[in-house]
């Protein structure tokens with residue numbers, strides 16, 4: 180298994196966090212279009228390090244990378260060369276607009292209207308919960324048509340597009356969530372990513388695979404931060420003359436969190452290697468990593484909050500924010516119950532194909 184944590188990833192994460200260096204946005208983009216074409220381990224480590232400080236900020240890297248991947252993999256050469264160079268350097272920011280009011284987990288249920296025009300499409304309807312939707316220059320928008328779903332790259336200043344603030348969520352509070360409304364917005368066919376009818380099965384599914392890997396590593400970063408906060412408090416606090424870390428029940432909390440964090444770390448590395456090698460079971464590896472890491476984040480941050488006592492309940496305190504951000508990871512890029520269902524499907528497929536899991 181390759182290990183690529185190091186000063187490079189740390190420097191990239193630090194630059195991304197303080198805004199001085201946005202090159203992390205082009206980490207996976209081909210050099211032909213101005214990107215760095217680095218591996219998934221390094222991408223994952225950068226996601227992990229950023230999320231340990233700011234899950235909201237890391238969310239930009241997730242959605243931007245998903246759009247870059249979609250354009251690079253499914254767009255034609257004209258689309259790639261027109262858009263990827265500015266996206267790879269962070270000159271332009273991209274957001275991923277799939278969810279609708281009645282289509283969250285159920286992406287087959289898109290209701291936004293997309294009518295054919297002479298040389299393109301006309302969009303009417305709205306997209307909800309778009310991460311960095313209020314900051315993005317361009318959206319990758321998914322819509323159903325009579326011939327199946329399409330994916331369209333739409334600039335935020337296109338006539339007929341209106342960006343509104345979403346109701347504030349308790350987690351990802353700084354992720355600039357937006358509602359994007361389209362009112363007869365005309366999008367030329369040159370802005371279409373992939374073929375008509377393949378947008379959900381290919382473009383969205385493939386982008387979500389990368390999104391799940393990014394969220395797995397981000398969850399791991401948050402879980403590690405939670406465990407660190409819990410340990411610091413257990414060592415520093417001495418109620419009734421005894422350090423908290425001497426109490427067996429507190430030690431049990433720390434141990435359970437550590438087991439979850441270490442397990443998630445191994446699963447994330449395995450998933451990144453699987454993505455790199457395009458392993459036969461890469462979908463299963465990514466699903467399991469996201470499921471385990473997001474649960475590890477929930478566990479480790481709630482242990483941190485428990486050990487913090489009343490301080491952990493202070494509205495907006497670091498631990499309180501961690502708990503709220505961890506909740507988001509169990510909802511986005513496939514909620515926990517949906518992922519359990521998908522993992523079970525993969526386990527059954529593996530069994531039927533005669534693969535031995537020894």
Ligand SMILES: Cc1cc2nc3c(=O)[nH]c(=O)nc-3n(C[C@H](O)[C@H](O)[C@H](O)COP(=O)(O)OP(=O)(O)OC[C@H]3O[C@@H](n4cnc5c(N)ncnc54)[C@H](O)[C@@H]3O)c2cc1C
Pocket residue numbers: 242275276277278280281282283284285307308309310311348350351354356507510511512513514515516517520
């Ligand atoms: C902070 C934040 C950022 C987001 N960013 C984006 C973004 O950038 N782009 C975007 O397109 N969307 C984004 N979303 C939307 C997100 O993808 C959806 O919220 C998510 O897909 C869940 O959809 P939903 O909220 O409609 O919940 P529902 O689909 O109604 O699901 C609610 C609950 O029902 C259960 N459930 C649902 N489906 C199943 C199933 N098949 N099997 C078992 N149980 C199930 C789960 O417990 C689930 O949590 C964001 C959401 C949040 C909160």
